[in-house]
Amino acid sequence: MSTTRKRVYGYLAEFKSASALYKAAEKVRDAGFRKWDCYSPYPIHGLDGAMGLKRSILPWFVFFGGMTGTATAFALAYSTQVVIYPTVVQAKPANIFTIPAFFPVMFELTILFSGFTVLFGLLALIQLPRLNHPLFASRQFHRATDDGFFIAIEARDPKFSPNQTKELLAEIGGANIELVEEED
Amino acid sequence: MASSTTTAHEPHTGVKLPVLEREKLILNERSYHWITERICGVVENKQPLLWWLLFIPSALIAAIGVGGGLFHLVSTGVGVWGNTNRVMWGWPIVNFVFWIGIGHAGTLISAILFLTRQNWRTSINRAAEAMTIFAVMCAGIFPAFHVGRVWFAWFLAPVPNANAVWQNFKSPLLWDVFAVSTYFTVSLIFWFLGMVPDLATIRDRCKPGIRKFLYGIFALGWRGGNRQWSHYEMAYLLLAALSTPLVLSVHSVVSFDFATSVVPGWHTTIFPPYFVAGAIFGGFAMVLTIMIPARFVYGLQDLITMKHIDNMAKIILLTGTIVGYAYLMELFVAFYSGAIYEMDAFKFRIAGPYWWAYAAMMSLNVISPQFFWFKACRENLWVVMAIAMCVNVGMWFERFVIIVTTLARMWLPGDWKTFSPSPQDQMLFVGTIGMFLALFMLFLRFLPCINIAEVKWTKLEADPHFDDKEHHPDPGATTIAAYQKELVGSKS
Numbered sequence: 267m268s269t270t271r272k273r274v275y276g277y278l279a280e281f282k283s284a285s286a287l288y289k290a291a292e293k294v295r296d297a298g299f300r301k302w303d304c305y306s307p308y309p310i311h312g313l314d315g316a317m318g319l320k321r322s323i324l325p326w327f328v329f330f331g332g333m334t335g336t337a338t339a340f341a342l343a344y345s346t347q348v349v350i351y352p353t354v355v356q357a358k359p360a361n362i363f364t365i366p367a368f369f370p371v372m373f374e375l376t377i378l379f380s381g382f383t384v385l386f387g388l389l390a391l392i393q394l395p396r397l398n399h400p401l402f403a404s405r406q407f408h409r410a411t412d413d414g415f416f417i418a419i420e421a422r423d424p425k426f427s428p429n430q431t432k433e434l435l436a437e438i439g440g441a442n443i444e445l446v447e448e449e450d
Numbered sequence: 451m452a453s454s455t456t457t458a459h460e461p462h463t464g465v466k467l468p469v470l471e472r473e474k475l476i477l478n479e480r481s482y483h484w485i486t487e488r489i490c491g492v493v494e495n496k497q498p499l500l501w502w503l504l505f506i507p508s509a510l511i512a513a514i515g516v517g518g519g520l521f522h523l524v525s526t527g528v529g530v531w532g533n534t535n536r537v538m539w540g541w542p543i544v545n546f547v548f549w550i551g552i553g554h555a556g557t558l559i560s561a562i563l564f565l566t567r568q569n570w571r572t573s574i575n576r577a578a579e580a581m582t583i584f585a586v587m588c589a590g591i592f593p594a595f596h597v598g599r600v601w602f603a604w605f606l607a608p609v610p611n612a613n614a615v616w617q618n619f620k621s622p623l624l625w626d627v628f629a630v631s632t633y634f635t636v637s638l639i640f641w642f643l644g645m646v647p648d649l650a651t652i653r654d655r656c657k658p659g660i661r662k663f664l665y666g667i668f669a670l671g672w673r674g675g676n677r678q679w680s681h682y683e684m685a686y687l688l689l690a691a692l693s694t695p696l697v698l699s700v701h702s703v704v705s706f707d708f709a710t711s712v713v714p715g716w717h718t719t720i721f722p723p724y725f726v727a728g729a730i731f732g733g734f735a736m737v738l739t740i741m742i743p744a745r746f747v748y749g750l751q752d753l754i755t756m757k758h759i760d761n762m763a764k765i766i767l768l769t770g771t772i773v774g775y776a777y778l779m780e781l782f783v784a785f786y787s788g789a790i791y792e793m794d795a796f797k798f799r800i801a802g803p804y805w806w807a808y809a810a811m812m813s814l815n816v817i818s819p820q821f822f823w824f825k826a827c828r829e830n831l832w833v834v835m836a837i838a839m840c841v842n843v844g845m846w847f848e849r850f851v852i853i854v855t856t857l858a859r860m861w862l863p864g865d866w867k868t869f870s871p872s873p874q875d876q877m878l879f880v881g882t883i884g885m886f887l888a889l890f891m892l893f894l895r896f897l898p899c900i901n902i903a904e905v906k907w908t909k910l911e912a913d914p915h916f917d918d919k920e921h922h923p924d925p926g927a928t929t930i931a932a933y934q935k936e937l938v939g940s941k942s
Contacts, residue, residue, distance in 0.1 A: 288914035291676075303675035307482060307651070308907040309683050310914050313676050322684035342608055346616035358620050367620035370703055374628040377696045381636040381689065385643065388685040392678040395670035408654035410674045411647065413482035418675075 272447040275400035276302075276420040277431055278407065279440025284310050287415040290438040291316040294417060297434060301423035305401075305410040324387050331383025332376045339375035343368040400448035407446075418446070475570055475908045477752040482906050485753070489900045490652055492748045497895060500747055505895075508887035515881015519874060520595060528598045532872040536865055540853040541875045542592035547704055547725075547849045549589035549882065550630065553637070554697055554726070555733025556582030560640060561693035564686070570761055572904035573754045576648075577744070578737045579641040580897070584889040585736075586634045588882040593626070622706040629703040636696055640689045643682075646672050648898040701725045708852065715795035715856040718783065724776035728848060731769035731815070734762050735841035740890060742835055744899065753900055756829060763828040766841065770819030773848075777816065795856060803868060804855045811851050814844025 281287040284306065291304050295318045304313060314321075344362070347353065352360035358367055389395065401407050401418060410416050417440065419431055435443050476485070523530055532538040556578035563571040594603050606627045608617050617624050649665050650672035656662035672678065702722035709721040738759065745754045784796040799808050818840040821827040828834065854869045871879075893899065910916055 283917065284912055284914045285917035303677050305674045306676065306679070307486075307674060308647075308903040308912060309679040310676070310912070312914055314680050316914070317676055319677065319680050322681045324681055324684045325688060328688050343619040346608060347619050351614070351616045353618065355618055355620055364620060370622075370625040370699070370706070371619055371628045373695075373699060374625070374632040374703075377636060377692050377699075378628075378632040380692050381632075381639050384685050384688050384692070385639050388643070388681055389670070391681045394672065394678075395667075397666075397671060399671060399673060401673060411651040411654045411672075412486045 270449050272449055274421045274428075275403075275446040275448050276418055276423075276426065277435055278401065278404050278416055278418045278444045278446050279435040280406060280409075280442040281415040281417065281439060282441070284415060286439050287417065288313060288316050290417055290435075290440065293438045294419065294434070297425065299419055299423050299425050301420040301426075303418055305407070305414070305416040305418065307411055307413060307415075322391065324384070324391060327387035328380050328383045331387070332380035335375040335377070335379025336372050338379070339372040340365075340368060342375075343371055400446060403448060404444055404446045406442055406444065473755075473757045475573065475755065475757065476905065477755055480752055482909070485905055486651060486655075486902060488748075488750065488753070489648075489898050489902050489905075490655055492750075492894060492899055493652060493896060494655070498747055500743075501891060501894070505888060505891040508884040508891065511884025512881055512888045513884075515877050515879075516591065516885050517881075519878040519881050520591070522874060523595060523878075524600055528596065530872060530874045531596065531878075532870075532875060535867050536860060537854060537857045537867040537869045538872075538875075539596070540850075540857050540869065541871050541879075542596040543707075544846070544849045544853050545879050545882065546589050546592040547853070548732075548846050549585045549592075549886075550633075550704060551701065551725075551729035551732045551845060551849075552736045553582035553585035553589070553633075553733065554701060554729035555737050556580070556585075557633075557637060557640075557693050557697040558730050558733065559737070560644070561690040561697060564690040565694060568761075569908045570758050572901050572908055573750075573758055574737060574741060574762075574900075575904070576641075576644065576897075576901045577741055577893075577899050578733075579637065579644065580890065580893045580899075581733075581736060581740065582637050583634070583641055584886050584893075585733075586630065586637065587889070588886050590630065590634070591878070591882060593630075622703065622710050625703045626707060629700045633696060633700045636689070636693060640693060643685060643689065644901060645897065646670055647674060647682075647903040648901065650674065651902050652898060698726055701729045713856055713860065714789070714791040715784075715799070715852070718780065720776055720779055720783070724773065724780075727769045727772040727776065728815075728845060731766060731773055731819075732841060732845035734766050734769070735838040735845070738762055738766075738834060738838040739842060742831055742838075744894065748894075748899075750900065753905060759831070759834060760828050763822045763834055763837075766837070767819050767822040770815060770822075770841070774816035777812065795859065798859050799851060799855045802855065802859075804851065804858070807847050807851050807855065811844055811847040814840040815848060818844070 281290055287304055287306060288310065291313060294302055295316065304310075304317060306313075344365075347364065347368075348360055348362065354360055358364050406414065407416065417435065419426060419435070425431075432443055480488075531542065556575075559571050559578045560575045563575075594600060597603055597606075605611065606617070606624070646669055649669035653662055653665040653669045656665060702725065705721035705725035708716040709718060711717060741754060742759070745751060781796055784792045787793075798804075818837050821833065821837060827837075857865075858867055858869055860866070906912060
C-alpha cells in the first residue's frame, strides 16, 4: 500500500476539435471559473476572447526595454565621443551635432534591448521555465502537444466542486475526464 | 443564422462568379498526428545514408578549413592571408558579406512574411532561420580574425581599456559590429522562442531518460495552455516587428562600409537597398538549395509543396530583377555623373582583367533567374536547383566584383595590384562552407526542421469556426468544376 499523499490538481477533459474547445471555453468562462486553461497543439485564433483573457501586456515591457536601449546607446556614444575622448574624424564635429552618426548604433541597441525584453518578459509572464507541472502526471496530457485539445479546471478555483465541475465538463462535450493529482 | 444576413442568399440571375479555392499548404488532408509523426520522425528515426555522406565530409572540411586554417593563421600571423596590401584585404570581406547576406532570407521569411500574413512561410521558416544563425556564425569568423591579432578583438567592444582610447562611433565599421551582433542575438532569440512548443512536442514523445530530460530543459516546461499561447503569440509578433527593420538595417549598415567611403564605385546612395535586395535574393537561393534535397530525403513533400517552391522562385525572380536594375543603374549613374573616376571604375570592372567576374555576376544573377518567368521552369525541380546554384555562385561573384575590382584600382597607382587568394584564404572559405553544411546537418538531426505548431495552424480545421462552416457552407462559393458545368448548362 502506497503511503504517498496526493493532492488534487483539478480535472482534465479532452475535446474533439478546435471548434469544440472554443465553444466549451465560452461555457467555462460563463460559468465563472478563474483558474483554468485550454490546451492545444497550436494557438487557436480567437480563443483569448472565448476564455475572457485580456490582451497581453508584453508590448509595454518591450517599449520601455527598447527605450532603455536607445538611451544606453546615446549615453555610450555621447559620453565617449564628446565628453571623455573627443576625436574629430572625417571632419565630423565632437559635439552634439554629430548625433546623426550615432543613429545606427542607437537603432541597433534599441532592437537588441527590445529583443531581450521580449524573451525575459515572456518567460516572466508565462511563468517558465519550470522543471515540472502537476499536469505532466496525466496519462493523456502528452497529446496536448500533438493532436489533443484539453481544458483543465484547477481545484484551487473557488467555484470548483468535485462533482459539479466534472458534470459541467461532461455536459459541454468533454471526454476522457480525468482527475489529475500531484504528489504532495 | 449568421449566413442569412449575407446577400448571397438573395436570388440573382446570370452566372455566378466562381470563388477560386486557395491552393492547400498541406497536401493530402494530413492529420495533426501525421504532421507530428513526420516532422518528429526526422529527429527520432535513424538518419538516411545521404545524411552521413554529407555530414562526415563537411565536418572534416570544417575541421581542417576552419579549425586548422584558423590555428595556422593565429599561430603564424595574418600575413598568411596575403593581407600585405589593400587588395588582399578584400577576400575576408567578400566572404563576410557573402555569408551575412545568406542569412537574410531566414529573417525575411520569419519576420516580414509573418507580418504580411503569408501562411506559406510556416513550412520553411524554421530551416531558413537555422540557416540565418549558421550563416552569421560563418560570417563572423572573417572580420573577427582579419583584425590581425585576434586576441585584441575585444577592442571592438566599448569597454574601458588601458590605452584610454574609445571606439569611433562615427565609423561604419563600428556600426557593423553592433548591427551584426544584434542581428545574431535577436535571430537566435527568435529561432529559439519559435522552437519552444516544438521541443515540447518532442519531449512529450520521448521515453523517460536523458533525451527527454535535455529536450525538456530546452522546452522550458512548455504546456501549450492558451494563457501561455496568448503571451507567446504577442512575443512572436513583437519579435517579427523588431526583426523586420533589423534585417533591413543590417545589410544597409554592411553597405555603409563601402558607401560612406570616397572610393569610386562604392560611394553611391543605391548601395543600401541594392545590398538588401541582393541579400534576400542570395538567401532564398540557399533556402531552395538546402530544402529541395531535404524535402525528398525526409519525405516532406506534403508539407513543403510545389506551391512553396513556386513562391520562393517568384521571390528570387523579383529580387533578382531588382538586383539587375541596381547593376544597370550603377552603370547609368556612372555615365550620367560625368565623373571620370566613377566612369573609369566601371570601365575597369567590365573590360579590365576581372571582366570574367563581372560577366559571371551579370549572367548568373540577372539572366539566370529570368527563367522563373516560365511556370514550366518553376515546376521542374532540376531547373529550380540549377538556378538556385547559379544564384549562390553569382552572389559570391557580386561581392568579389564590388570589393576586389574596386580595391585593385584605388586612387594611388602604387596600390594597384592583381588579386589572387592565398591557399590559406581559400582553405578558410571552403572551411566555412563545410561548417555551414555540418551545422545544418546537426540541426536536421537534433531539432524539428519544420515549425510543427504553425504548420498545424494552417490547416483549415484549425479555425475554431470550421465546424460551423462545414454545416453551413458559404453559399457564394462555387468550385471551378461546378462553374464550368453551369456555363455549359446555360448554353444548351
